Amino acid sequence: MTRTVAVAIPRGVAAGNGVLAVAAAVGAGQLVAGLLAPGSSPFLAVGNAVIRLAPQAVVDFAKTTFGTADKPVLLAGTAVILLLVAVGAGLASRYVWTPGQVVVGALGVAGIAAVCTAPTFTPTDLVAPVVAAAAGLWVFRTLHRIALEAAEDPEAPSTRGLPRRTVLLGATTAVGVGALAAGGGGVLLGRGSIDSRAAVTARLAAATITREAPVPAGVDFAAELGTTPFLTSNDEFYRIDVALRVPQLRAEDWRLRIHGMVDRELSLSFDDLMARPLVERTVTMTCVSNEIGGDLISTARFVGVDLAAVLREAGPHGEQLFSTSTDGWTAGTPTDVVLEQGRGALLAVGMNGEALPVEHGFPVRMVVPGLYGYVSATKWVTDIEVTTFDRTSYWIDRGWGVLGPVKTECRIDLPRSFGRVPAGRVTVAGIAWSQPRGISGVEISVDGGNWAAAQLAAEVGGDTWRMWRAVVEVAPGSHTVRVRATDGTGALQTDQIADVVPDGATGWPARVFTAT
CATH class of the missing domain: 2.60.40.650 (Immunoglobulin-like)
Known part of the structure; x- marks a missing residue:
């Protein structure tokens, strides 16, 4: 009696199929997110979910071990895990496509869940992860079929007349190039703030701004000793946030809502903000995570609108300004500190003679002198709710102090x-x-x-x-x-x-x- 031996896809080809299917899913999700909503990228949404859900001990370990490189390390780690899972999915499907389909489908579900549970979720955000999941499943099934046919007889003609080996090579090449192009295109499409930022810089150059006195001579010893300069350049200014991908906003699309325990709700566009008196203030900002003798501290000249003046128009009654970034991060700032005479809190639009850099909050961020950033310095701010301290913000939920005054x-x-x-x-x-x-x-x-x-x-x-x-x-x-x-x-x-x-x-x- 003759025993029939099942045809198996070669291990290298099988592993490659899994990697290409997952790459196609990531690329398709990135492209659609770039077109519709950059924050809905399933790859980034999963990373952001890890940040939100990680135990505080894990967060502290990452910050201590990797410092400001913690987000690139997380993204690289996520990519490595995806690569290993993709290889495993491919190897498990050398004979039949079912195991790989299940794994790719599970990854798709994880991406959808991460997007849906994001703090800033809107129904439109569902499009990118759904397209990503569909692309991954279709590519895996298609490549598996082509690879299995090639494994049976590499030189046999396909339905298109070409040798099956040639069809397989062409299909894998097309998927690989397409995945890279889609992912790169999605990243480029999400960079909508570049032209907008240049326009804001030009507007600030022509605007009437109440300037501070020039920085006097003798404020630092940088020229003589090579030590820290008094003003920190924008590219050297420390950056701490939880955004895996820097939000890409256009000033013309930005709007701030001030609501909650107020006499009147305010809704401000960027033009509304620029029509108000602009002031310049030199402020040193400090991160609460700065170790003794650490370098998470910088100084810049910010330009913006007096936050206390805007707040008084709303008529606040609550003890806390609960501010929200476009990426869902939140901070709670004591209302009385912002309203304190001479405190100088800003809705900042400029930094060191130009528009805010994208990574530092373009188009608008909060700056409150004398408070650590985790309770005051919301970047990409789009919502301020006047409320009580019963509502807790991002870092307060993770065990940090409520008020956050800067220490000597x-x-x-x-x-x-x-x-x-x-x-x-x-x-x-x-x-x-x-x-x-x-x-x-x-x-x-x-x-x-x-x-x-x-x-x-x-x-x-x-x-x-x-x-x-x-x-x-x-x-x-x-x-x-x-x-x-x-x-x-x-x-x-x-x-x-x-x-x-x-x-x-x-x-x-x-x-x-x-x-x-």
Whole structure:
């Protein structure tokens, strides 16, 4: 009796089919999302869902381990997982297409679920993940059929007269190129903010703006010592957010709604905002995740509309401004802080002489001096609801403090950590901040010795950091320098060591160096 042996697709071809099917799904979803709603990309939606649902311990680990590279690492990890699943789906379908179809279908369902559960979901967002799932299933089934026919007899003519091997090669090439083109096209289509941002920069150049005095001479030691410049360039300004893909908004499409516990609801377009008085304010912004002596702090000149003035028009009665970004991120800002005389909170549209960079909130973001960004600095802001603190925002739900006032802190920039310097006169330099109180003094201590006053750079205002330096005499060997700051009210920075959670790190920074 003759036993019939089932035809199997070669392992490499089978694995490639799985990868191409998933790639086609991702590319199709990206393309449709770029056309309709960039935030509905199923690939990015899954990554965003991971961020939303991850336990706080996992989030803290990612931030500590990868810093500002946490989002690229997550995207790369997601891509690797998809690749492995796709290979497995293909290998499981060497004889029949069913296992691979089930896996690709499950991935499609996961993408749909991630999009549907996003905070900013609208019915239109369903189109991209549904198209992605359909594309993945169709490509897998089609490639499986062609590959199985080629495995039976590679040189036999297909229905089109070409050898089956040739048809398989052409099909896989077409799918691969198509997936890359679709994905790339989707990314390009989602970049609608480029021309809009250029137009806003031009409008700001021609606008009447109440300017601050020019930054005085002597505000930093950058030219002399190579230390931190007083103003941070836009491309060097620190960035912390949860957006896997930076929202791509056009100013002409932007609108802000102010509602909730107010006398009158406001709805403002970008033109409405630009028609109001524009003011310039120099502000140092600080992230609550900044470790002792860390670099998650920057200073820029922002241009925008006074937020307190806009809020007073609405007539607020609630204790919290619950602001929402277009990507669904939320923050809760104390209403009384924003309304405080001289606080200077902004709906910012410009940064360092141009429109806000896309990654820093274009077209409009909130800037509230003296509060950590997690409770105040909503980028791509589109909604502000006046409410109570009973409603909790993104980071509050994850165990962080509610109010988030900036603490008095400082940092050592010179000497470099574990650096080597010539023995003798050594320059120690750094920055200190205590928004909005300002800095009135900085002291350093070498090897546990007496505290000595450092020289302060010129002061711009309480809302900005202040540079300092000192010259010390050291002998050859290892040395430890410590620094502490005093704020504008005369209060000394605490020496108590505290973690960044729940409301910012504290402690006197120290640096070890070697004199030779």
